[in-house]
Amino acid sequence: MVEVLPIDEQTAQLSVRPAESISLIVETRDLVKRYGDFTAVDHLNFQLTEGEIFGLLGPNGAGKTTTILMLMGMTDPTEGAVKILGYDPARQPIEVKRRVGYLPERVALYDDLSARENLYYTADLNGLSYAESKRRGAWALERVGLDAVASKPVSQLSHGMRQRLGIADVLIKKPRLVILDEPTLGLDPEAVNQLLDLIRAMTEEEQLTVLLSSHQLQQVQRICSRVGIFVKGKLIAHGSISQLAERLAGGIRTLEVSAEPNGAELGELLRKIPGVVGVERDAEYWRVRATVDVRPAIARAVTDRGWSLFHLRQRDYGLEEIYLKYFQT
Amino acid sequence: MRGLAAVYRKELADHLGSRRFIILFILILFAGLSSVYVAAQSIRDQVSSSQNVFLLMFTTPSGPLPPFFTFISFLGPLVGLALAFDSINGEQNRGTLSRLLAQPIYRDAVVNGKFLAALTTVAIMLASIVVIVSALGIWILAIIPSTEELLRVIAFLIVCILYVGFWLALATTFSVLLRNTATAALAGIASWIFFTFFVSMIADSIANAVSSANTALDPNAILQTTQLRDMLARVSPNTLFQEATIAILMPQVRTLGPILLQDVIGLVPNPLPLAQSLLLVWPQVVGLLALMAICFAIAYIRFMTQEIRSL
Numbered sequence: 001m002v003e004v005l006p007i008d009e010q011t012a013q014l015s016v017r018p019a020e021s022i023s024l025i026v027e028t029r030d031l032v033k034r035y036g037d038f039t040a041v042d043h044l045n046f047q048l049t050e051g052e053i054f055g056l057l058g059p060n061g062a063g064k065t066t067t068i069l070m071l072m073g074m075t076d077p078t079e080g081a082v083k084i085l086g087y088d089p090a091r092q093p094i095e096v097k098r099r100v101g102y103l104p105e106r107v108a109l110y111d112d113l114s115a116r117e118n119l120y121y122t123a124d125l126n127g128l129s130y131a132e133s134k135r136r137g138a139w140a141l142e143r144v145g146l147d148a149v150a151s152k153p154v155s156q157l158s159h160g161m162r163q164r165l166g167i168a169d170v171l172i173k174k175p176r177l178v179i180l181d182e183p184t185l186g187l188d189p190e191a192v193n194q195l196l197d198l199i200r201a202m203t204e205e206e207q208l209t210v211l212l213s214s215h216q217l218q219q220v221q222r223i224c225s226r227v228g229i230f231v232k233g234k235l236i237a238h239g240s241i242s243q244l245a246e247r248l249a250g251g252i253r254t255l256e257v258s259a260e261p262n263g264a265e266l267g268e269l270l271r272k273i274p275g276v277v278g279v280e281r282d283a284e285y286w287r288v289r290a291t292v293d294v295r296p297a298i299a300r301a302v303t304d305r306g307w308s309l310f311h312l313r314q315r316d317y318g319l320e321e322i323y324l325k326y327f328q329t
Numbered sequence: 330m331r332g333l334a335a336v337y338r339k340e341l342a343d344h345l346g347s348r349r350f351i352i353l354f355i356l357i358l359f360a361g362l363s364s365v366y367v368a369a370q371s372i373r374d375q376v377s378s379s380q381n382v383f384l385l386m387f388t389t390p391s392g393p394l395p396p397f398f399t400f401i402s403f404l405g406p407l408v409g410l411a412l413a414f415d416s417i418n419g420e421q422n423r424g425t426l427s428r429l430l431a432q433p434i435y436r437d438a439v440v441n442g443k444f445l446a447a448l449t450t451v452a453i454m455l456a457s458i459v460v461i462v463s464a465l466g467i468w469i470l471a472i473i474p475s476t477e478e479l480l481r482v483i484a485f486l487i488v489c490i491l492y493v494g495f496w497l498a499l500a501t502t503f504s505v506l507l508r509n510t511a512t513a514a515l516a517g518i519a520s521w522i523f524f525t526f527f528v529s530m531i532a533d534s535i536a537n538a539v540s541s542a543n544t545a546l547d548p549n550a551i552l553q554t555t556q557l558r559d560m561l562a563r564v565s566p567n568t569l570f571q572e573a574t575i576a577i578l579m580p581q582v583r584t585l586g587p588i589l590l591q592d593v594i595g596l597v598p599n600p601l602p603l604a605q606s607l608l609l610v611w612p613q614v615v616g617l618l619a620l621m622a623i624c625f626a627i628a629y630i631r632f633m634t635q636e637i638r639s640l
Contacts, residue, residue: 035636069637072431074427074430074431074637075636075637094433094434094435095433097431097432097433097434098433102428102431103428104424104427104428104431106424107424107428108423108424108425108426108427108428109425109428110423110425111423112343121335121339122428122432124335124338124339125332125335125336125429125432125433125434126432126433127331127433169428173432
């Protein structure tokens with residue numbers, strides 16, 4: 001697990017790290033992309049090690065797709081460097097594209113071709129022989145569960161099926177790294193689950209490394225071993241979700257309290273409890289922030305007054321809070 | 330090369346199976362069949378022992394129907410525009426372009442493969458139509474074409490493919506420059522109308538404006554005006570195509586510009602040999618090739634330098 005550090009410390013660490021290590025799949029150094037005056041990606045530093053599923057989290061327009069395009073060698077960085085599997089995508093894009101599967105944000109397939117024909121075209125573009133593309137095409141279609149509709153034109157497939165066909169299309173070249181740009185966008189919950197299970201299963205079976213971008217938190221939370229929070233072109237934090245939550249809380253706990261009576265006198269009472277640093281009125285609860293666990297003290301204080309305690313809960317930082325907290329700053 | 334071959338194969342298969350191709354094929358085939366049928370009928374009535382009866386089928390207008398080569402000069406641009414107006418921006422709009430460019434191929438394989446596939450489609454289409462139409466003519470007239478006539482028809486076919494190739498290149502350029510396929514199609518049709526109808530009018534007015542009015546009776550001035558008008562009209566690929574096909578299909582055509590009476594005195598009106606006809610149209614053929622190359626170069630450079638986010 002990678003520690004969560006402020007950006008300047010991360011940069012300092014990078015410069016003293018040994019130059020190359022085999023298990024490093026993706027590495028970026030001070031990656032910058034500017035379009036005119038607009039900075040889409042601002043000094044981005046992150047690494048992906050073999051076998052992990054990394055979630056690039058951020059609101060729309062944060063620069064996720066631009067970053068992915070730079071990793072794929074489809075657009076050149078303004079500054080900084082990228083290494084993918086030891087290749088520089090800006091200089092050796094063909095080598096990178098041979099080993100990296102990329103599923104764009106809008107999974108685009110040729111509607112008038114059948115599912116199988118779409119895969120054959122990709123196989124042909126990757127230089128596979130006809131016999132090999134037949135074999136791998138059948139394998140990939142079976143892997144994503146679309147062998148029954150292989151001969152149907154893509155226009156007749158559902159959105160979820162197309163998304164899975166997109167995964168098959170990525171798998172056919174036997175990539176080592178798979179980059180998925182918003183793979184769950186616009187899918188219904190069941191299709192999302194299917195797709196995420198598929199991504200996780202194939203990561204284990206094929207020894208893949210996966211980088212996926214999303215703005216849908218719960219989904220990322222389900223399958224990613226690590227996430228990076230990406231806002232306005234900057235990676236403001238990365239690490240596992242529990243690490244992010246811990247760091248975000250900064251030693252402060254938040255509690256929800258409600259009692260009878262629930263008026264201002266309860267607020268006064270809560271404020272007097274030692275360790276409490278803030279009390280606010282929420283819709284139906286009092287929100288209490290404290291440096292230590294004050295739950296027993298609150299319960300005692302309320303019952304000592306002869307009031308009834310209805311609700312007392314310590315809130316955990318979920319991804320939602322993490323997300324909102326970081327995205328607001 | 331591997332990527333180019335893959336794109337070429339896929340695009341060729343797409344074109345040959347597309348409704349667009351079938352509709353255009355039927356349209357041109359029927360236009361060709363009717364014009365050659367009517368021409369052959371009138372040739373059978375009028376001509377007895379004229380030379381090059383076989384070639385006359387392609388050039389004789391009869392009644393309201395224009396000759397075959399005029400049909401090609403009108404419908405050729407339509408074929409070129411229809412096959413290529415959405416070649417790049419269509420993929421862009423469907424989003425397949427970014428998936429295509431994420432494959433291990435060079436970027437120019439996409440635009441080259443598409444253009445070559447469309448050009449091959451055009452060649453297949455025109456060659457089969459010319460063969461079918463010739464067969465009908467041979468059947469009606471019961472004549473066997475000479476080797477020279479056959480070679481002239483092949484030369485005509487090559488000029489036709491070059492001509493449609495120009496329109497393909499122009500349509501490809503629009504499909505790279507314009508994001509919207511409908512706009513690209515309209516731009517193509519606008520340039521078709523411009524080159525077909527307006528270039529000759531504009532050439533006429535410019536030539537008349539340049540030569541002053543009081544030299545109207547001076548033969549030298551008239552000659553100069555005519556020559557200027559012809560040169561200006563040759564900006565249009567339609568003019569180049571018509572001049573080239575007339576000289577190839579009509580061996581008796583000796584010059585493509587104005588002829589002075591003094592040049593004609595003592596002239597034996599024999600048909601030219603093929604090599605001489607080809608020499609006569611060489612500038613026109615090179616002109617067509619150059620126009621096509623320029624259009625394609627614009628498309629190519631623009632496509633190669635475009636930022637991927639705008640693709």
